[in-house]
Amino acid sequence: MMGEMILRNLLHRPIRTFIGVLAVAVEVSLVVLIVGLTSGILHETAKRVEGVGADVLLQPSSAGRLMGMTNSPMPVKIKERLVELQYIQSVAPVLLQFNSSGGVELIYGIDKSFDEVSGGFVYLQGHGMEGPDDMLLDELAMQSKHVKVGQKFQLLNHEWNVVGIVEHGKGSRIFVPLSTLQSLSGSTDKASLFYIKCTRPEHTEDVIAEIKGILPNYTLTAIKDYVSMMTTTSIPGLNVFVDAMIGLAVCIGLLVIFLTMYTTVIERTRDIGVLKSLGANSPFIVRAVLCESAMLCLLGIFAGVGLSYAVRAGFLKAFPTLAILITPEWILKAAAIALIGAVLGASYPAWVASRKDAVEALTFD
Amino acid sequence: MAIAATIPSAQFEGLRPVDGQGLKKKTVEPILKTENLWKLYRAGKVEVPALRGVNFSVAPGESVAVMGPSGCGKSTLLYTIGGLASASRGTVLVDGNDLAQMSDAERTKLRRSKIGFVFQRFNLLPTMTAKGNIAIAQYIHGDGFDPHRFDVVTKLLGLEGRLSHKPSEMSGGEQQRVAIARAIINEPKILLADEPTGNLDTKNSDVVLEMLRQLNKELGQTIVMITHNPEAVTYFDRVVHMRDGVIVDGVPAD
Numbered sequence: 001m002m003g004e005m006i007l008r009n010l011l012h013r014p015i016r017t018f019i020g021v022l023a024v025a026v027e028v029s030l031v032v033l034i035v036g037l038t039s040g041i042l043h044e045t046a047k048r049v050e051g052v053g054a055d056v057l058l059q060p061s062s063a064g065r066l067m068g069m070t071n072s073p074m075p076v077k078i079k080e081r082l083v084e085l086q087y088i089q090s091v092a093p094v095l096l097q098f099n100s101s102g103g104v105e106l107i108y109g110i111d112k113s114f115d116e117v118s119g120g121f122v123y124l125q126g127h128g129m130e131g132p133d134d135m136l137l138d139e140l141a142m143q144s145k146h147v148k149v150g151q152k153f154q155l156l157n158h159e160w161n162v163v164g165i166v167e168h169g170k171g172s173r174i175f176v177p178l179s180t181l182q183s184l185s186g187s188t189d190k191a192s193l194f195y196i197k198c199t200r201p202e203h204t205e206d207v208i209a210e211i212k213g214i215l216p217n218y219t220l221t222a223i224k225d226y227v228s229m230m231t232t233t234s235i236p237g238l239n240v241f242v243d244a245m246i247g248l249a250v251c252i253g254l255l256v257i258f259l260t261m262y263t264t265v266i267e268r269t270r271d272i273g274v275l276k277s278l279g280a281n282s283p284f285i286v287r288a289v290l291c292e293s294a295m296l297c298l299l300g301i302f303a304g305v306g307l308s309y310a311v312r313a314g315f316l317k318a319f320p321t322l323a324i325l326i327t328p329e330w331i332l333k334a335a336a337i338a339l340i341g342a343v344l345g346a347s348y349p350a351w352v353a354s355r356k357d358a359v360e361a362l363t364f365d
Numbered sequence: 366m367a368i369a370a371t372i373p374s375a376q377f378e379g380l381r382p383v384d385g386q387g388l389k390k391k392t393v394e395p396i397l398k399t400e401n402l403w404k405l406y407r408a409g410k411v412e413v414p415a416l417r418g419v420n421f422s423v424a425p426g427e428s429v430a431v432m433g434p435s436g437c438g439k440s441t442l443l444y445t446i447g448g449l450a451s452a453s454r455g456t457v458l459v460d461g462n463d464l465a466q467m468s469d470a471e472r473t474k475l476r477r478s479k480i481g482f483v484f485q486r487f488n489l490l491p492t493m494t495a496k497g498n499i500a501i502a503q504y505i506h507g508d509g510f511d512p513h514r515f516d517v518v519t520k521l522l523g524l525e526g527r528l529s530h531k532p533s534e535m536s537g538g539e540q541q542r543v544a545i546a547r548a549i550i551n552e553p554k555i556l557l558a559d560e561p562t563g564n565l566d567t568k569n570s571d572v573v574l575e576m577l578r579q580l581n582k583e584l585g586q587t588i589v590m591i592t593h594n595p596e597a598v599t600y601f602d603r604v605v606h607m608r609d610g611v612i613v614d615g616v617p618a619d
Contacts, residue, residue: 279477
């Protein structure tokens with residue numbers, strides 16, 4: 001009976017119900033997408049680093065988890081010392097260049113040793129880099145930048161020849177010759193990091209200990225540990241940003257639900273008086289208002305989940321290189337957050353409704 | 366659906382009290398009794414007495430019409446004896462329970478089980494159908510939907526063909542019949558009616574009044590009704606007149 005009453009009340013004012021549902025949907029999708037975007041980018045980055053196939057990552061001591069955020073590249077000559085060490089199969093220096101024009105991306109400057117570490121690219125089109133101005137892109141970067149093999153592409157104020165499209169998942173989306181990138185960035189004979197391949201994965205810890213002995217001032221990370229470290233909680237300030245965005249989303253939902261239910265209670269003052277004349281007590285009135293708010297919220301949650309997937313699909317169509325990770329865990333968390341916000345938002349209107357004087361309510365116009 | 370002004374007596378089968386409770390008995394305790402009832406309203410810094418020491422009683426199974434000019438306290442009396450408003454002073458005994466000593470929650474509980482209301486403006490829930498408006502009274506009562514009782518009451522009031530309609534799709538007379546059905550669905554001890562024919566034309570007024578009369582005669586339903594209509598009083602056992610918050614005549618000699 002309560003369910004029927006609530007459903008009919010929601011259908012009685014379709015526009016108001018729609019606004020309430022939309023607010024909750026926006027709230028849910030904001031939470032899901034913001035978390036999805038941050039964790040998606042981190043997760044995707046980590047997977048691509050893992051996809052290189054190396055076992056150890058050597059970086060300067062000042063390097064942050066988000067690659068490319070360093071101003072102190074290392075000498076490439078470090079490679080010569082590393083390859084002499086026991087259990088090391090191959091070493092690939094990589095120069096990172098952060099590009100923000102026409103999109104946010106990290107460019108890898110690599111040499112032939114990258115193929116030794118990674119096992120080589122899988123070419124979907126074209127071939128490997130041969131000339132100093134050759135460029136490789138993965139298929140997602142190709143879609144994003146609308147380029148084809150054989151075309152010229154302007155990047156870092158330099159004209160490149162797109163010679164190959166590779167399967168995504170190996171470190172970066174854009175690859176250029178190491179020497180050319182060094183010269184363009186003024187980092188001659190420098191590398192931002194080294195990918196190190198061990199003779200056997202079991203030797204990873206031994207290799208790390210050995211390298212620390214000769215290069216104590218550098219940061220060494222086992223690739224498997226790197227992947228697990230790429231979370232929002234391990235990036236300074238990122239979890240604060242995510243929490244702030246979630247808080248903002250909750251405020252939006254809570255305020256709209258508050259306004260919706262408050263106007264509902266005012267409009268239905270006489271109905272509340274009728275219910276009281278029938279013997280409905282204060283808990284009944286409160287329950288009716290909160291249940292209506294909860295049902296509104298549930299509809300909004302379903303709409304929000306759908307909206308999240310739709311927005312993600314739209315973003316991925318427009319920006320194929322973007323990674324938005326939508327997980328069941330965060331859908332449930334967003335739903336719970338929305339429900340708590342809806343109940344809190346409806347609490348005051350419910351209390352107001354329960355406190356209405358029955359006689360005054362019955363004569364309300 | 367046209368409804369006869371008189372409901373055939375046979376239709377009350379299944380609703381009549383088994384043990385004779387509710388039928389008018391002059392020797393039993395009043396089912397409703399007020400003693401020195403005062404109701405004061407505060408208007409700014411001034412206290413306005415709406416009821417001034419009202420002594421009023423109704424026997425079980427009796428039907429009483431309360432008349433008086435606007436502002437004399439008729440509605441206040443009705444709402445106070447119905448537990449919707451609290452008494453400022455005095456006693457209000459409903460089936461032996463003193464409402465004046467009860468909290469709002471206790472009065473609500475008593476109202477749920479012992480009192481039915483019918484209002485001038487029908488006061489149906491606009492989003493619910495006729496069936497929903499009647500059934501919600503059963504839901505609030507706590508016993509859940511009783512289909513047998515529901516069918517008997519709706520048939521009695523000629524509502525079978527209108528149950529799926531919302532109030533906006535019904536005439537005033539139909540809406541008031543739904544309101545009466547809602548008021549009696551839980552077999553209240555007392556039915557309180559606040560000018561139930563005030564918004565109806567003459568024909569529908571007569572129908573509603575006749576229904577109330579038959580509920581009283583056939584089922585022994587105790588009814589207290591407020592009215593401005595002088596012709597309505599012919600449907601009731603007794604008429605009580607009020608003026609300026611007091612009863613001026615019509616108090617029973619019990």
